[in-house]
Amino acid sequence: MAGRRRDVWWWGAALAVLAGAVARFATLGVQSMWLDEAITHRLMARSFSGMLSALPHSESTPPLYYVLEWPWVRVFGAGAVGMRSLSAVFGTLTIIVVAAIARRLGGMRAACGAAALAAASPLLIWYSQEARAYALVVLLCALTVLCLLRGDWRGFAIAAVLALATHYFAIFVVVPELAWLAWRHGRRSRTAALAVGAVFLGGAALLPLAIVQASGDRARFISATSLGSRAVAVPKQFLIGYATPYATPLTIVAALAAVALVPALRRRDGHMLVLVAIVVGVPLALAVVGVDYVITRNVIMAMAPLVVLGGLASARTRAGGWLVAAICAAGVVAFVGVETTAADQRDDWRGVAEAIGPATVGPRALVVNPSDGPPALELYLPAHRLVFPASSTIAIREVDVLDVARDAPDPTSAAPLAGFTATVIHTSTYTLVRYVAPAPEPVFYSTLGHLSLLPGAGAGVLANG
Numbered sequence: 361m362a363g364r365r366r367d368v369w370w371w372g373a374a375l376a377v378l379a380g381a382v383a384r385f386a387t388l389g390v391q392s393m394w395l396d397e398a399i400t401h402r403l404m405a406r407s408f409s410g411m412l413s414a415l416p417h418s419e420s421t422p423p424l425y426y427v428l429e430w431p432w433v434r435v436f437g438a439g440a441v442g443m444r445s446l447s448a449v450f451g452t453l454t455i456i457v458v459a460a461i462a463r464r465l466g467g468m469r470a471a472c473g474a475a476a477l478a479a480a481s482p483l484l485i486w487y488s489q490e491a492r493a494y495a496l497v498v499l500l501c502a503l504t505v506l507c508l509l510r511g512d513w514r515g516f517a518i519a520a521v522l523a524l525a526t527h528y529f530a531i532f533v534v535v536p537e538l539a540w541l542a543w544r545h546g547r548r549s550r551t552a553a554l555a556v557g558a559v560f561l562g563g564a565a566l567l568p569l570a571i572v573q574a575s576g577d578r579a580r581f582i583s584a585t586s587l588g589s590r591a592v593a594v595p596k597q598f599l600i601g602y603a604t605p606y607a608t609p610l611t612i613v614a615a616l617a618a619v620a621l622v623p624a625l626r627r628r629d630g631h632m633l634v635l636v637a638i639v640v641g642v643p644l645a646l647a648v649v650g651v652d653y654v655i656t657r658n659v660i661m662a663m664a665p666l667v668v669l670g671g672l673a674s675a676r677t678r679a680g681g682w683l684v685a686a687i688c689a690a691g692v693v694a695f696v697g698v699e700t701t702a703a704d705q706r707d708d709w710r711g712v713a714e715a716i717g718p719a720t721v722g723p724r725a726l727v728v729n730p731s732d733g734p735p736a737l738e739l740y741l742p743a744h745r746l747v748f749p750a751s752s753t754i755a756i757r758e759v760d761v762l763d764v765a766r767d768a769p770d771p772t773s774a775a776p777l778a779g780f781t782a783t784v785i786h787t788s789t790y791t792l793v794r795y796v797a798p799a800p801e802p803v804f805y806s807t808l809g810h811l812s813l814l815p816g817a818g819a820g821v822l823a824n825g
Contacts, residue, residue: 369468373459373475380455380479384448384488387699389441392710397491398735400426401443404433416572420579423569424525425493443491450495451488455479457502458664462671464509465629473684474671480688482601482695483656484663494657497527502664504537505635513541517555521562528570529658532639534559540631583652590654591644597656598663600690603704605697610690617686624673624680632665632672639665707764708789709733713740715785715792716760719825722800724758726822727811733764734820743822746805753802758825759795763813775811777803 393401399418403411408430415423429446436442455478463471478484487494500523507516520537523530538556545552582590599614600607625633639662647654670687674680698704702711716726726743728734737743746754759777774782780795791813805821812819 369472372472373463373468376472376475376479377452377455377459380475380485381448381452383479383485383695384451385445388444388448388489389439390699391440391489391705392708393440393443393491393736393739394706394709395732395736397440397443398709398739400429400491401438401739402735404430404438404443416569417576420573420576421493421527422525422566424522425496428496429491440491444489447490447492447495448488450499451484454484454488454495454499454502454664457499457506458667458671461502461506461509461664462668464506465668466672466675469680470668470671470675472671473674473680474667476684476688477667477670478663480691480695481663481667482604482691482698483597483660485695486601486698487657487660493526494660497523497530498660498664500526501530501533501661504533505664505668508537508541513545513549513552513555516541517558517562520559524559524563524566527658527661528566529639529643529653530661531563532642532659533635533661534563536635536638579653582655587644587647587652587654590656594640594654594656594659598666599687600694601698603698604694605701605704606693610694614687614690617683617690618670620683621670621673621677621680624676625669626672626676629669629672632669635665636662636669703788705789707733707736708787709736709764710740711787712762712764712790712792713737715787715790716741716762716824719758721757721796723756723823723825724760725754725756725803725808726824727759727761727808728820728822729761729763729765729812729814731820734822736764737822741824743824746808746821746823749805752805754805754808755800755802757797757800759803759808759811761793761795761811761813761819763791764789765791765814777807777811 403414403418403426406414411426411430412423415426419426429443432446433443436445455475458478459471459475462474484495484498487498500519503519504516504523507513507519516537520530520534524534538559541552542556546556547553595615596611599618600610604610640659643654643659646652670684674684677683702708725746726737728737734743734745759780761774774784774793774795776782777795779801780797783794783796785792785794793811793813795811808821809819
């Protein structure tokens with residue numbers, strides 16, 4: 361009988377892994393690629409050495425993900441599916457690793473619960489479908505935990521160094537692990553001591569790159585919103601991801617089920633709880649004193665120990681399976697809601713490009729909001745930057761002014777442009793104002809910038825056609 365029960369939980373975990381893989385791979389191309397992925401795309405278009413030389417001045421993360429993505433896109437292509445599929449592989453492997461951690465700590469029933477929670481997590485699915493480093497760092501941080509539990513110090517050192525080489529915030533996982541390893545085993549085990557030293561050397565080797573990237577201040581957008589709102593958003597987004605239909609009831613259902621699992625945690629789970637507290641709490645403390653990088657994706661490494669804790673708790677109570685099912689159901693509904701609601705997806709640059717269409721009246725100017733949006737638009741619409749003195753003019757018959765934003769206000773009228781007739785197209789994901797003249801009209805370059813739908817926010821001006 362006991363063996364039959366183990367088989368049931370084993371098959372349940374395997375089914376969760378399969379379902380998680382399907383969710384991650386089946387919808388890779390549904391959403392448009394957005395700005396951050398456009399930056400990845402630009403890097404992948406370079407030679408390998410050119411990509412490495414551009415990283416310090418275009419990214420805020422270490423190079424490992426890009427080193428792996430570069431050969432990947434040469435096999436699977438540089439489209440949305442090809443570029444994102446590597447992250448989907450990492451995301452699927454994460455389900456297996458967290459299940460292995462939970463199995464080691466609490467048996468196959470715990471493994472099944474952890475696998476289900478990871479498979480259905482809208483946040484983990486989101487980053488398993490993005491051509492960025494987040495799915496990889498979650499996988500590698502989970503691997504460090506598994507290696508420590510197995511007593512595999514060499515494996516831990518490799519996984520820890522690779523995690524640090526993927527995302528700097530992996531330090532909040534790796535440093536407490538190093539402290540534990542040095543304290544518990546460093547004096548008695550030469551291999552453990554060497555592992556600690558190797559990780560420190562690997563981290564130190566990344567320091568010059570980190571200093572150069574930090575000087576670029578590319579993360580200043582984070583502090584543009586209040587720390588309190590970002591801190592409150594973290595647990596909500598851990599549960600149901602970002603924007604989704606029916607977010608409030610889904611959050612309530614998932615939160616109540618998660619809270620109901622808490623009494624089933626035990627003192628021996630403290631190491632996982634401490635790890636979660638450090639990964640989330642230390643960045644919050646640093647933000648309070650002015651070093652502010654708090655945003656959900658920067659603390660996403662906490663998701664692995666959290667789903668393990670959920671799996672462990674679910675295995676210790678009769679209602680555990682139902683509570684995990686409730687959290688998973690909320691996650692699935694949230695995921696499906698995102699996939700079927702354009703307004704809750706990534707910025708819709710693909711839709712904008714389709715709305716703009718091919719140039720039919722000769723060369724035209726495109727005024728793009730936000731000002732850093734052109735790389736994403738260029739993924740779907742061939743264009744090039746216009747950079748002229750403000751006093752220069754360009755003779756054109758068409759100007760397309762666009763704003764990609766969620767819940768953007770519907771403009772009742774467009775700003776006048778002498779000699780042009782304006783048409784406004786407003787959707788849930790973008791606004792397009794098209795100016796057309798019967799014959800080429802000279803337009804000052806400075807005037808194009810003033811047509812921005814976000815006054816004061818700046819705009820990128822492109823030529824197309």
